[in-house]
Amino acid sequence: MQKKVFSMVAASFILLPNIMFSSEIKTNKSVSLSDVTIVSDSDEKKQSYYKTEATSVTRTDTPLLETAQSVQIVTNKILDDMGIVSLDESLDYVSGISRQNDFGGVWDNFAIRGFSGHENTGISMLKNGFADNRGYNAPRDAANIESIEVLKGPSGSLYGNTEPGGTINIVTKQPKFTRNNSITTMLGSNDFYRVSADLTGPLSESFAYRLNVAAEKKKSFRDYIQSERYIIAPSFLWLINDNTYLTYMGEYIKQEAPFDRGIVAFNGDFDVIDRKTFFGNPKDDNMVLENYTHQLKLEHDFSDSWSTKVGLAYKTGDFKGTGAEVKPFVNVTTDSLMLRSRYKDFESKDFSFQADVKNVSTIKDFKNTLLFGMESYRYELDFALYNLNNSVRMDNIRGNPTYTTLATGKGTIIKDEHQVQKGIAFFAQDELAFSDSWRLLVGLRYDDIDTQLEKHKKGISYSQNDYALSPRIGLTYLINPNWSWYATSGKSFRPNSGVDKDGNTFEAEEGISIETGLKFESDNKDMGGSLALYRIDKKNVLTGTDPNGVYSIAAGKVRSQGIEFDIGGSLTSNIRINANYTYTDTEVIKDTGGAIDWSIGRVVNLEGKALTNVAKHSGSVLFMWEEKLSNNSSYGIGSNLIYVGKREGNYINSFTLPDYITMGLTSYWQVNKSLKFKLNVNNLFDEKYIASSYDRSWAVPGSPRRFTLSMNYKF
Template sequence: MRIKLAISLATILFTGGINLLNANETIKLEEIKVEEDSIFSLSNENYYQTLSFSGTKMDTPIKETAQSIQIITKDTLEDIGAVKMDNVLDYVSGVDRQNNFGGTWDNFSIRGFFGNDNNGMSMLKNGFADNRGYNAPRDSAIIENIEFLKGPSGSLYGNSEPGGTINIVTKQPKFKPQHSVKLTSGSYDFYRTSLDTTAPISENIAYRLNVVAEKKGNFREYVESKRYVVVPALTWLLSDNTSISYNADFVRQEQPLDRGIVAINGDLKAIKKDVYIGNPNDGDIVLKNYTNQIKLEHYFNDDWVSRSGIAYKDNSFKGYGSEIIPSTYVTTDSVNLRTRYRDYSSDDIQFQSDIKGEFDVGSAKNTLLFGVEAYRVKLNSLLYNNSNAIRVDNIQSNPTYTILKTGLGTLNTNRYEKQNGTALFVQDELAIGDFRFFAGLRYDKVDMKTVDYKTSKTTKQDDDAILPRVGITYLINQEWSIYTTSGTSFRPNSGLDRNGNSFDPEEGLSFEAGLKYEAEDKRYGATLSAYQITKKNVLTKDLLDDTFNVASGEVESKGIEFDINGKITDNFKLNANYSYINTEITKDNQGLQGKELRNIPKHSATLLAMYEENIFQNSSYGLGGSISYIGSKQGNDTNSFKLPSYTKVGLISYYKYKKDLTFQLNVENVLDKEYIESSYDYSWLNPGNPRSFMLSMNYKF
């Protein structure tokens, strides 16, 4: 019903926009040619990009946008040898790793906020929501570049965390034939083959296809994974001013659940980093993600454009996994594990439509955007729990695994959830001289229904929110700008309190100010920002009955960030960042007030540098490296232990022969530093990768 309502509203938007254009007389449109590179595949300037479509959906240059926006470009992805999204996190300030559900999906925080423990923070793909349900880690075969939108984006994208939002821009078809095959091999039996091909099918239709097959071993015992990715895309130029794009990705990942290592009597180094605390006979958890997106773009004239799209995702997560109970404090050389069987699935359909127009208001230039959005997501969760099903002995020396119980065990969860959402939004940007004034407003309405088949209980709740954002940018000169902005965020809280009432949604409020620099030749840029964010209505335990929650918690994050990236000289590329984050739980019923958020280092910094030189005609080489410092951070919610700080070093080198053949060698953690990357508690510690090598050959034809 809501999808139908949104489509009806979109029709009104389209006809309203057309009527606006035809109010006085019929307008003869000038010839408008839709270029082969759409707004979703902006050209890269090495490590720096001047535009971000998803920041405002208004094509506003980053230097003029009242928000910190950092982009990991295609060149950065290639240089660091990224195969998954997790590989890029060190190269953006304020982004930190969180509990990734045993390595089966992406989960990280921005500016201290990480959203739901099991689903993570909000994420977008080409502007569509992409993190509802159960998603395998994103593969680089999908990615053209990654946009990190710092601060709340609720006025444009609705349900989100106040720390920021990530938008993945996928690879798009080109009308110039380009084909490549890449073979990669690395330490611990890592093998990957990928194909990237694009070409015109006809004068008006072009395709792109990326295919990946990957088999990956691990320094961790019994942990091997397989991944298969197919990413088709089509662009159809219906006319000089209208185009349709289709983007899809089909991912299958097979991997055992791996919660990492455990501490013994609080000692984080009590056992070796390769010890597997699980059941080697559980087999793989299989994730399947099938995504389809269709977008229609139409230019009415040089000033007015409409965009509409539909996205559909079908995800599943199924398999056995044995794990230690996360609150367990291990004191001996043996641990008992529970075995859980999970059968999760999700079904997500969403619709978007907006119109953007530019017109003059006196001597000022005005850009207006308004639109509608609707979605429906269904989630099915089936979970069986078999307590004390396996014992692992001798975990400090030579682990042995003893099966104590078999079978599914007890039905723990059998639940169906359905969420419907609709939204209206409007944004306006006014350019007056050297000032840019920005204002956005969004109204969100979310209805949720949960059916617990185990207890035969059905619950419903309705939430709505009005989400404003304002910002001012002053262009000091051609290279420098200064900005300030404030915005809100919103995320529904599911469940009921002890009186059977639904919870108020989480609400975030952010204040930010910053200074931006962009070189005159636009080859590199930098951003310095400071922010303060408060999130309230965080769920915490009810003091009268701790089996229930109350929405009374509050969390605060303050920080400073600095990022610089781009091509500093003809031969030298740089990506560097620094982040200071101070988080605090300011209200809580469980004695956590004054505690810091887990896995958030106060200080972190990364430097990536690359030197490139031509050897002879059409051949070149590159040498570079990276150094990352991650400060100490709290290992659990109670702040009872810290994960030590660490520094890791990487090396990069490539040789390109006649532009068609490239050999690349990457070395990760050159000094073989041992460290804990993230944790959930003493019993779930994720050790970082030891020294490893990756050699690839990329042939273009």
């Protein structure tokens, strides 16, 4: 199957015109690409917790200090120091991000600046500049992650269908022309076992490869929960000639785990229920998620001024299995509880194409960087959902629960849908340096999206066309070599799905943002920081349903405004830090339709209410101190603090999640150039907290104290 996919991608690629993107091929084989950066080991050590550029923010490698946008980057060094293997833990070290409903533990879901995106697919997420969140995706794994770029504010002028709060771009590990192989083994609390390998090097003077693989098996602090994950990620870089090169990135990821909605509140109190209690059916098989990803890019320099890129991406997703759960919006008041079972069978295919052209020129002593291009995609989703009510009875939920299976099978099909979405876009961006101090950025993108949806169970189908213009403008003033000020504004859009009571589709959501801030970068570029103030308004939000609870109503407008502070890098040769603080104020400022409070069966007006799971105050601090010893030996110790303030637990603000603080410790011993041992302790003081919730009946408890010991061997 995968050979066929690769052959198809390769064959299609040969037919493309010879237009590729800007690059710099150095004699030491250090290559700077438009969407990824391949650097030498010395460069990685130098940049540490701070990077001077983000590959996705402008697609032109503009330094962050000169970019009119707030951008934070989680570097590979942070991932390594903290022993992070998942995406959700890595984003604790970025301001403005809050965890959202994780769909039973089977997907990544976050809000940036209060906006969480589509209920079933989450916020906008990219991988090497390609869309990576259409369809259902297994939680991302750090085995193949080089860095994580968080682009704050609207990115619609470059990437189209996005949330106004921000976009996440995952930069994968790339091949190197210096041989570098390593194996890492990890073991920890709750029978956690993981082994991974990272192999890279040249096969010839012009061809380099990389292979990342990982296998993980673990149990949980929660009853009946155990999971397995497997990742295989091959990639290659082919320097065709001095001006042309070809890159390929492949990734296969599979996760098997039970469906776990978390715990419930008893009479509104989460402390009554043991955090380990499983509100599902222990006899259910695992939910299985599989994703295959292929990305192919051909890049070329025509001259010192003109360069171009063409890229293809193909991704498939499968999500299957049965999971029992408490019905949402249930107030639990007795020791017995009836669960429903749902069988899910989702399959998706996503094929996308990108082409960019860049020109760098000087006009009357002004440096001008022009970027223009197009993008298209075709996305298909087959969605089958079965429901079986009252399939399991749980008794004694406050003590040692017992589970009685009352019904088996898939149940009744409640959704059987086939969706095809096709999009095409054209964009242009111009960056003008009109003195040593001033930078102007303007961008505009046009998107046209057609959606066809067939509801087989109801025997109906409908089509929807959305189009949007997404502009952006930004101004940067370089105060001196270390400080800059910027101001920016941009628009975003996201198509709304569904129909109203008259069968009409909805206008797309539209967001507009205004932002200003300061940026700092040290003389040696080992450290940097930013302070941002912003306000975002979004309209045409689906606020809920009509009074009968049947049809959606696009009558909402929401606002998010706040302050964000981030700083990271090397204070000295021995000390690294990463710190952030966020103040986020979210509010529904218009709601003419109302939303159902299902616990009482009444319509609630949402005006004045805050967005779910978004704390007004949050922040984190990571501190690392290390000392060199003799014979290539060293050791380091560090600590981290994560604070999340009070948050509203559902969209009607009927209860509040308490604030919490967790502390962690990390230490390592570099025995010699090849061998390294590391110990990480998370939630040192065993803080009990709720990480996120959808309602009182679906709440995710935070992980208790856990230990992880790892060994890395390079050869």
